[in-house]
Amino acid sequence: MSLLELRHVSKRFGSYKALDDVSFSVEPGRIVGLIGPNGAGKSTAMRAMTGLMRFDEGEIVFDGQPVQFSKTRALAKMGNLIEYPSIYPNFTARDHMKYYAMDSKDPEDIDELMALTGIDGDNFGKRKAKHFSLGMKQRLGIAIALVRKPKLVILDEPMNGLDPQSVREIRELIQQLSEKGIAFVVSSHILDELQRLADDVVIINKGQIIRQTTMADFLSENKAQVKVKTSDNEAMLEAAKAAGWQAKLGEDKDVMITVEEGVNAQAVLRKATAEKIDVQDIQTGTANLEEHLMEVLSDKEKKA
Amino acid sequence: MLTLIKQEWMKALKQNRFYVWAIIAFLMPIVTLVWFIPAETQTIGYMALGGAKIVVAIAGSVIAALTFTQEFSYGTIRPLLSRQYSRFFIFLSKIIMIVCEYVIVLLSAIFGTLIGRFIFQMLNGKNGTEIDWQPFFFSQVMDVLMTLFFFAVVLLVANMVKSSAAAVSLGIVMSVATSIIAALTTFLVQFFEPLKWNPFTVESLLANFDGTTAHNQALELYFGANISIIWVVYLLYLAAIYALTFLIFQRRSV
Numbered sequence: 077m078s079l080l081e082l083r084h085v086s087k088r089f090g091s092y093k094a095l096d097d098v099s100f101s102v103e104p105g106r107i108v109g110l111i112g113p114n115g116a117g118k119s120t121a122m123r124a125m126t127g128l129m130r131f132d133e134g135e136i137v138f139d140g141q142p143v144q145f146s147k148t149r150a151l152a153k154m155g156n157l158i159e160y161p162s163i164y165p166n167f168t169a170r171d172h173m174k175y176y177a178m179d180s181k182d183p184e185d186i187d188e189l190m191a192l193t194g195i196d197g198d199n200f201g202k203r204k205a206k207h208f209s210l211g212m213k214q215r216l217g218i219a220i221a222l223v224r225k226p227k228l229v230i231l232d233e234p235m236n237g238l239d240p241q242s243v244r245e246i247r248e249l250i251q252q253l254s255e256k257g258i259a260f261v262v263s264s265h266i267l268d269e270l271q272r273l274a275d276d277v278v279i280i281n282k283g284q285i286i287r288q289t290t291m292a293d294f295l296s297e298n299k300a301q302v303k304v305k306t307s308d309n310e311a312m313l314e315a316a317k318a319a320g321w322q323a324k325l326g327e328d329k330d331v332m333i334t335v336e337e338g339v340n341a342q343a344v345l346r347k348a349t350a351e352k353i354d355v356q357d358i359q360t361g362t363a364n365l366e367e368h369l370m371e372v373l374s375d376k377e378k379k380a
Numbered sequence: 381m382l383t384l385i386k387q388e389w390m391k392a393l394k395q396n397r398f399y400v401w402a403i404i405a406f407l408m409p410i411v412t413l414v415w416f417i418p419a420e421t422q423t424i425g426y427m428a429l430g431g432a433k434i435v436v437a438i439a440g441s442v443i444a445a446l447t448f449t450q451e452f453s454y455g456t457i458r459p460l461l462s463r464q465y466s467r468f469f470i471f472l473s474k475i476i477m478i479v480c481e482y483v484i485v486l487l488s489a490i491f492g493t494l495i496g497r498f499i500f501q502m503l504n505g506k507n508g509t510e511i512d513w514q515p516f517f518f519s520q521v522m523d524v525l526m527t528l529f530f531f532a533v534v535l536l537v538a539n540m541v542k543s544s545a546a547a548v549s550l551g552i553v554m555s556v557a558t559s560i561i562a563a564l565t566t567f568l569v570q571f572f573e574p575l576k577w578n579p580f581t582v583e584s585l586l587a588n589f590d591g592t593t594a595h596n597q598a599l600e601l602y603f604g605a606n607i608s609i610i611w612v613v614y615l616l617y618l619a620a621i622y623a624l625t626f627l628i629f630q631r632r633s634v
């Protein structure tokens with residue numbers, strides 16, 4: 077049975093449909109990346125999941141119990157960090173941990189969790205949270221989300237404001253915890269990071285779920301491409317198309333050719349030589365979440 | 381519920397404003413009673429807690445206004461509401477804590493008044509420093525009861541506009557301008573008599589209630605109703621404003 081399930085959830089703000097028949101599920105111990113452009117409905121979906129916003133239709137079930145607006149008994153085992161870390165400026169990091177630990181009869185060990193999330197050092201100690209940097213607040217927000225020993229943690233842009241080292245530490249922490257059975261729903265604009273982190277991916281756009289699949293499957297749809305810069309890119313594009321290859325001009329006007337059986341950098345070079353086109357640069361790219369997301373969204377737009 | 385109250389108490393203790401108001405309420409009567417209020421008006425000074433009554437009222441209004449609006453401004457309203465507790469208990473725990481903080485500030489003022497009286501007696505002798513304890517404590521209890529009305533209005537505004545500044549401003553205005561509002565509403569009564577039952581007039585006239593027969597009769601004559609009915613009307617207004625405030629809080633998506 078899924079840990080969290082959204083079934084046909086819809087939400088309107090006036091005539092604007094923020095969520096349109098949204099359905100997806102989260103399995104225990106999985107890290108789900110919720111991705112989509114700004115205003116796609118990610119935060120709205122997360123607010124509905126955490127009982128913060130009433131929705132018009134559908135149902136949300138977490139751990140076998142319905143999640144409803146303002147009736148949130150089911151949420152004792154859900155941690156969240158929605159949009160920005162919420163802190164009490166006069167509390168220290170430890171005060172925050174003590175405060176939120178009161179909600180649970182069996183909370184995490186505060187010292188252990190503070191060490192795990194890197195908020196136990198001198199920078200945190202007795203300093204009030206109002207003096208914390210955004211990155212420090214972000215770490216604290218993640219620690220707060222974990223203090224009640226949750227089965228599911230919802231993190232909206234958890235990497236915001238973090239330096240590369242911290243991003244890596246937080247990623248490793250999330251992966252460690254997911255191995256222990258904690259599920260995560262993570263949204264992030266840093267798609268490279270999400271690509272490294274998430275097991276599954278849910279794509280949302282204009283309030284609709286476009287795809288739910290595993291990250292591996294999603295990336296496998298995005299074939300590698302040979303990017304070639306020549307003395308005459310238009311001629312190279314024509315030659316590639318004439319050979320029956322999938323080719324297009326990239327944003328920088330270089331020719332992008334999809335790698336398939338018999339189509340690789342060597343074949344492209346041979347073709348260019350045969351057509352007497354000078355090759356100035358050639359690169360083979362790997363599957364990329366951001367590029368594929370753009371393609372998927374663009375295909376959806378065209379079909380619509 | 382106990383957890384929620386403990387959490388609210390923890391928040392209150394970490395706020396500097398709580399200590400600042402308590403200290404001001406404590407020191408003000410000492411200063412005024414010892415240095416500014418002469419022996420012949422000391423008794424009146426005790427009833428006014430050495431001028432700290434207004435400080436206590438403003439403190440109560442500010443505390444009430446900020447208790448909710450700060451959760452919005454800090455963004456902590458989301459973690460506050462995305463927990464297993466019902467919104468009713470979250471709301472109730474906040475109201476309980478507001479009243480507790482107010483009572484502590486009031487007790488500081490009472491304690492300051494007694495200390496001020498003691499110092500005055502040491503310096504000037506006991507002449508003119510008698511306290512009639514029953515009316516003194518009756519007056520403080522009445523203050524608590526009447527302040528519940530301020531809290532109700534301030535909380536209503538705070539939850540409607542989610543703005544600390546608006547709610548604090550209203551709280552301060554309500555604390556100092558009650559007599560003006562009462563005078564205005566009482567003036568309007570002459571044009572339309574049922575207006576005398578408006579909540580501000582009921583509150584302002586009951587605020588002077590001292591339990592004496594003469595005062596009871598004056599109130600009964602003005603309202604044309606038994607004193608107990610006037611109290612019931614006041615309590616109904618309180619219940620209605622708190623219920624409306626809760627409904628706004630309960631229905632708000634964040």
